Amino acid sequence: MPEEPASIWMRPERGARGPAPERSRAQIAVVAIDLAIAGGLAAVSTRQIAKALGTGPASLYRYVATRDDLIDLMHDTVTGEIDLSVPLTGDPVEDLLSLAVRTKDLYLRYPWLLDVPVERTRLGPRAADYLEHALRALQHVPMTGRQKLEAISLLNGLVTLFAHIEIQERRTPTARQAAQAAYQAQLAADGRHPLIAAAMADSTLDPPDDPRQSFERMTRRLLTGLGLPG
Amino acid sequence: MPEEPASIWMRPERGARGPAPERSRAQIAVVAIDLAIAGGLAAVSTRQIAKALGTGPASLYRYVATRDDLIDLMHDTVTGEIDLSVPLTGDPVEDLLSLAVRTKDLYLRYPWLLDVPVERTRLGPRAADYLEHALRALQHVPMTGRQKLEAISLLNGLVTLFAHIEIQERRTPTARQAAQAAYQAQLAADGRHPLIAAAMADSTLDPPDDPRQSFERMTRRLLTGLGLPG
């Protein structure tokens, strides 16, 4: 029962006998991320990556233990794009808010991130740097370690919620969405759901609120609600 | 280009010539939900359902257009378990909070609900009743239709976040989680992540906060932050 983590983070160039593996894990990650950008997480398949790399599907398993580990690798890779070098002001709420905004920008840049299940992701090196940074912002706040971790997890959850909203807002109403709206309107117009009908009628007229303002406000309230000084 | 919704909600007994389809969509939903309870959403497959029903996999497609529609059906079915008959008090915050608590209970009862992607779900009849109920709680609040819909969507998002936390908390630390914790501790112990190490050390000692209290507090803050009177 050694139950070795068998994670990909330790996998690379183990023996390092080979000739500097040209197609390293980083390359695999890049190709996979490109596929995800183009076609979403569902488009990230062993064979598509292999095809893009000019190899066979079986080759990837020398560098990646399983598909989930590959997704962890992708996740960790793009997490590295978050700039952690900005200095902390000492105000935990403002510091975490700033970090949350940068995180939300990352989600908007890589919408497929919203599809990776949160509870399954393992902590990669870049994500560890990220978490360390967030904990540094909370360093002098009187909370237990558990409370801090939960607060950060909750904050990240809020980020994904608003990222969802902003992405939804950003998409021009395609024919598909219009059809769906029409269907929902039809369902609402059966008389038994008057409030839905009214709200959706309004919804097409009202200008959307600026999601960023709302995000800032809600993030501040969440953080102060969790016990941060505010 | 009729682009008919082709949704399952209108699919059943169309011509109704057959002999009262014994294995109706409701039965399929029940079996699929049982499979999801036992093995998660990933265990819900055409063939497993067919096997449980004693038929072939192709038969299901007479009642269900696609797997996504099946999942919508499952979602809508369990949504029907939420009791909407409780009277509204007239206080929108308290009414929505009460609804949110019942919704969170549903998620705790059916954890696979957390795995169904939110942005893809279509509005079934039960979910429409649910939405109508939530809008009724907001009836006399001065918000636009769009704002109300977004508020409800955000509220449901918060429900899923806390459901995630509570489920995570509920699981006894299995060997798997222990191994993962050990791995993360090892990663934290390389010296470059002292705060992670400290927080996780605390985390194993500190008793967890009561998630329900925290949920109530955060929900109230979210709702008042969105402009509800509080």
Add this chain to the structure above:
DNA sequence: GAATACTGCGAACATCGATCGCAGTATTGG
């Protein structure tokens, strides 16, 4: 130059969602 240790990968397996077309059957119309 031989032993070694790793890499790349073709072939294959199990499983998945989904489609096609036909046999069977219940309902309808005459």
Add this chain to the structure above:
DNA sequence: CCAATACTGCGATCGATGTTCGCAGTATTC
């Protein structure tokens, strides 16, 4: 009461998926 009709159930099958096995090839080490 029989034929036409319209639907149901489903075997066979397609394309694609994640993953494993084992072998040929190659670079490194002794």
